[in-house]
Amino acid sequence: xxxxxxxxxxxxxxxxxxxxxxxxxxxxxxxxxxxxxxxxxxxxxxxxxxxxxxxxxxxxxxxxxxxxxxxxxxxxxxxxxxxxxxxxxxxxxxxxxxxxxxxxxxxxxxxxxxxxxxxxxxxxxxxxxxxxxxxxxxxxxxxxxxxxxxxxxxxxxxxxxxxxxxxxxxxxxxxxxxxxxxxxxxxxxxxxxxxxxxxxxxxxxxxxxxxxxxxxxxxxxxxxxxxxxxxxxxxxxxxxxxxxxxxxxxxxxxxxxxxxx
Amino acid sequence: xxxxxxxxxxxxxxxxxxxxxxxxxxxxxxxxxxxxxxxxxxxxxxxxxxxxxxxxxxxxxxxxxxxxxxxxxxxxxxxxxxxxxxxxxxxxxxxxxxxxxxxxxxxxxxxxxxxxxxxxxxxxxxxxxxxxxxxxxxxxxxxxxxxxxxxxxxxxxxxxxxxxxxxxxxxxxxxxxxxxxxxxxxxxxxxxxxxxxxxxxxxxxxxxxxxxxxxxxxxxxxxxxxxxxxxxxxxxxxxxxxxxxxxxxxxxxxxxxxxxxxxxxxxxxxxxxxxxxxxxxxxxxxxxxxxxxxxxxxxxxxxxxxxxxxxxxxxxxxxx
Numbered sequence: 001x002x003x004x005x006x007x008x009x010x011x012x013x014x015x016x017x018x019x020x021x022x023x024x025x026x027x028x029x030x031x032x033x034x035x036x037x038x039x040x041x042x043x044x045x046x047x048x049x050x051x052x053x054x055x056x057x058x059x060x061x062x063x064x065x066x067x068x069x070x071x072x073x074x075x076x077x078x079x080x081x082x083x084x085x086x087x088x089x090x091x092x093x094x095x096x097x098x099x100x101x102x103x104x105x106x107x108x109x110x111x112x113x114x115x116x117x118x119x120x121x122x123x124x125x126x127x128x129x130x131x132x133x134x135x136x137x138x139x140x141x142x143x144x145x146x147x148x149x150x151x152x153x154x155x156x157x158x159x160x161x162x163x164x165x166x167x168x169x170x171x172x173x174x175x176x177x178x179x180x181x182x183x184x185x186x187x188x189x190x191x192x193x194x195x196x197x198x199x200x201x202x203x204x205x206x207x208x209x210x211x212x213x214x215x216x217x218x219x220x221x222x223x224x225x226x227x228x229x230x231x232x233x234x235x236x237x238x239x240x241x242x243x244x245x246x247x248x249x250x251x252x253x254x255x256x257x258x259x260x261x
Numbered sequence: 262x263x264x265x266x267x268x269x270x271x272x273x274x275x276x277x278x279x280x281x282x283x284x285x286x287x288x289x290x291x292x293x294x295x296x297x298x299x300x301x302x303x304x305x306x307x308x309x310x311x312x313x314x315x316x317x318x319x320x321x322x323x324x325x326x327x328x329x330x331x332x333x334x335x336x337x338x339x340x341x342x343x344x345x346x347x348x349x350x351x352x353x354x355x356x357x358x359x360x361x362x363x364x365x366x367x368x369x370x371x372x373x374x375x376x377x378x379x380x381x382x383x384x385x386x387x388x389x390x391x392x393x394x395x396x397x398x399x400x401x402x403x404x405x406x407x408x409x410x411x412x413x414x415x416x417x418x419x420x421x422x423x424x425x426x427x428x429x430x431x432x433x434x435x436x437x438x439x440x441x442x443x444x445x446x447x448x449x450x451x452x453x454x455x456x457x458x459x460x461x462x463x464x465x466x467x468x469x470x471x472x473x474x475x476x477x478x479x480x481x482x483x484x485x486x487x488x489x490x491x492x493x494x495x496x497x498x499x500x501x502x503x504x505x506x507x508x509x510x511x512x513x514x515x516x517x518x519x520x521x522x523x524x525x526x527x528x529x530x531x532x533x534x535x536x537x538x539x540x541x542x543x544x545x546x547x548x549x550x551x552x553x554x555x556x557x558x559x560x561x562x563x564x565x566x567x568x569x570x571x572x573x574x575x576x577x578x579x580x581x
Contacts, residue, residue: 077464105445
């Protein structure tokens, strides 16, 4: 089966700094891919290039056989690649309901239909369904600015999903979330995404989340992919241990290994 | 949750009926004030659309002046005084110019957006002041208008007919803008003001949305300018295009508040009354009263006169 998304030798330079270097990767339909790496390894640069925020210095990004390298973010969104952000990008002075309704209105708008009433039954029904699916119904009439970080993250992801994308990129979905909340948040998100049959790529620092939710790991180091494997292999790869996971994780693994023995 | 009912359309309709009935008994001087206020309100309605998006234009007298001079030139050069021709022509000219300048202006935000508009208006002001064929600083007179082919013989009749026509135009414009604000594109105002990145990543062009709003505001300012020219039977650069007029439009926008399409009409009448009485009481320092009013609005009513009405109305509802 041909890949849904391909990065063909993409590089990104900011002056003398190389943020991405000859990245080659192919993603298949329905995969859940975790992108890991230390700070500055090139993870978010990769996500930004795929979603059009940054243009690669060289190389090509292909989505469903179409070159999207030079397209604008809105054009890429319309094609079916959506994203959420490390810092949730929501409309702070609107309620949760209004945020979703605005997102649905935009997603449904083509040509002059952007002049149709935004508050209309079909969109309102979809809006209620999203509130339920992402477990944010209790916050329906709360202003986005007053939401706890976890709920704001869920809203950000729900808004990214209104366009029914083929691929969703999540940038650190659990950053800023307490340990108690992170698995609950990820369970809600992953279950909603499974229902939608969407291919998922997410940037994550938390290896417990990576082990639990992804089927494939891309490990970045200094702008390059140093490991592309299932989590069971990737997380024990020596280069990943050295450059991505770090000493602390090593020690914890060793301690767990000794305890098992 | 039960959604609160939108009273805009019934409110506007009641307002229209009251104004039409009042028009029969109101004295001439008050009709004059209302005509001038409503012409300004149309331009302010356009500025309100921009303000809801977080944008303010310090140069909308540019389009106000284009509308006014279009009506005047049609009358002077072509002998056309039919309101149904001159007013749409004024809107067409203003919106066409707004459409082309919009490609430049939609790339800017904040103070740059505001001042770029001002720069365009000062260019037009400079051209008009130096053009003797258009009366230079003195301007020139606008022929008495006709409506559906009928022209008024008496100046007083002309005033009342114009008043009725203007009420109808104001009502129509307010309804159209209200309808627009309820559309997805209209609702994007708050979204764009809050977070342009998210709007782009939802798949809509922020530049396109701002462009549409800008052209719309230009058309409304052109409409207002056309009505002003007809009301005053005169056009001149200082009354229509100068930067002080742009400032006045921004002043009335803040005074009115962005809460409703009815607000610019109420705010414009309040402004005109304040200015008229301030000028009568303190002819050499009337600006003091106008300035103090603006300060009071900014400090105590940041949502404008409309927010005061909404507060009173809301309190009454709560008491029931």
